[in-house]
Amino acid sequence: MQAPSREYADFRRSRDERIRLRAYGPRSVATKSSASAPGFETSVTPTEEHALAAPVIESRMGPIRQTYKGTTEFPPMAKAYTELSQVVRETGLLVRARRFYAMVGVVLALGFAGAITGFVLLGDSWFQLLIAAALGILFTQVAFLAHEAAHKQIFASGKANDRLALWLAAGVVGMSLSWWTSKHTRHHANPNRVGKDPDIEIDTISFLDVDAAKARGIQRWITQRQGWAFFPLLTLEGANLHVIGLRHLLSREPVKGRWAELGIIALRFAVFVAPVFVFLPLGMAFAFLGVQLAVFGVYMGASFAPNHKGMAVIAPDAKLDFFSKQVRTSRNITGGWWATWLMGGLNYQIEHHLFPNMPRPHLGKARAIVKEHSQTLNVPYVETTLFESYGIVIRYLNRVGLAARDPFECPMTSAAARA
Template identity: 45%
Template sequence: MPSITTPPAAYAKNGAVPHERSRGSAYAELSREIKDAGLLDRRPGYYLGKIAVMAAMCAVGVAALILIGDSWWQLATAAYFAVISTQLGFLGHDAGHRQIFRSGRANYVAGVALANLGVGFSYGWWVDKHSRHHAHPNDEDKDPDVGAGALIFTPGQARASVGLARFLYRFQAWSFFPLLLLEAINLRVASVRYLVGDPTRPRVRELTLLGVHAAGYLCLVFWVLSPGMALAFIAVHQGLFGLYLGCSFAPNHKGMPQLSTADAADYLRRQVLTSRNVRGHWLTDFALGGLNYQIEHHLFPSMPRANLRHAQHIVREFCAAHRVSYAETGLVASYAQALRHLDTIGRTV
């Protein structure tokens, strides 16, 4: 039953500098303060409420799809389902961090139901990938989120690029948002490749649930809509889902310092210095699924989403007292910083 945890002990085993004892004790001090405030306690009522609301929203969406029928107004329904898919993905993210239930099995079952059956991508693949990101944020060699692919994030990746890709990277800041329209396809392809690569029982189970999701989704859409309209519905739904999901994760680390395991940074500083918070209000919290509290989330991955905003003032004051830079900006400014970084790297090609 996979989950995402990045305790300092595991971090040290993966390359922290052993002699940073005084800095390591700072995280222990902060952890005690957070725990004493009750902010690591589970919030099952909060999450059951969120799941109930999402179930109701799904029911409303299906009813709208059936009642509206074969009409171009269904493109608005597709956009509505893009929001639902992303919000279900946020809940799957929380299950992967064991934020919802104390039981690892209960979180696993919830995660598989939300991700595989509800959204259509592999929970196991995502947990494996996201665990490596949390253990090594912004590490060019170990963080899969900054590995070279459709985009590059470091001067080293720019120097290693060749051919057509090298040319396209020069314009990556301009292509960033259009590429996110394909992110849903990327998630599904990566999920299937991961699951068929090692046909163990859990992976076969996940693959089966992906098949159930795809069959149910396609049957419903093509039953209600004409073929051309159905394809348009799928394109809008999946494109906006990828865009929304990508825009929710983009502000968190892009453009922040690139650290490797060779850098003399303890767990607390590594997580804080490579993360960026997004300033906002309750609507920002909802729209970004709590990921706008990226610093607090990286420091305490198992903290329930609803507690992150309460932890923020504790973490911010602690960082100020220990002279640790705490990055926080507005949503638009966060995208500007991320795009500026992509443009800077692209210009080095």
């Protein structure tokens, strides 16, 4: 089999002109307003993503309103995805990678065996917190596998993937798979679309200025500083994921497989949580769980946040083709194999969104095809380093948080009030 990039080059030469005729280039976004009243200068401030992220309009009175990308900025491109998917299928990148996932399973099993051995040998020691941190990392890696199984990336059989995802998510990690699947499916269908993507809905953090402006009390204080508070708040995300999942399973809304999930989570509680309190002093046991959940939350959040935060925010009524909305709202993380292991394949977010059932080891090969296809269509293909992405996320959240500040508040008065 030839390298994907070579096959794609042949494919592109034969169809390049047809693709260009079908596609529309993105319309440029003005960086200055055409009409500003004297003393009220307004400009559009693009993000570090070369104006891909939703711009924030700023003035001397502070942020006015976040704007969203629509059909005019991202005109539809006929058959853009059809052409791409044909090449991907022909190069065999959707074929299952069972040996890879078997190897990952063995590595994780050895990791858990080592953690359990260390737990037994250390006994009543505060060094147990190191075991707790290791378990937080291992549980996150298992969550990555559950994510892939839910996307049908591991087995050819859908039922086999579903069973594996259930036991990994509920039985090992302790999260509700049904809650996560519902939320994640809606995210994949409409990434960064206002009113449809649950990942940009307000929680403790506001991802849209309209939500930030509604913040009151302690939440308003957090929102004003949410960029800097984002990673510290992730220490609570592990516990939050468990609580939200249980709330979903115990709600009155219909949940498929409710009792099976609750039973598996209860079994996981008995196998993992109960022994911690049996073999460790009470205070140490709580510290053990606290460290494990904190590491799990930070690792999960730090792996998922770089993918879309700070990228284009899509208007609710925008009509975009599948290829455009997936590529323009996603960001890849560079780093190669180590980033793939660290982030469970989420570093190839663009390829994952275009082909959700593509096995992890094939995502890197698909990158060359997708990137070249994007360049042919003049669609920006965004990738950056991991730490640069964190900086982008922090700045974006701080910029959104400006909406929680009162533009008519006197700085001297507020400073005196704080004193």
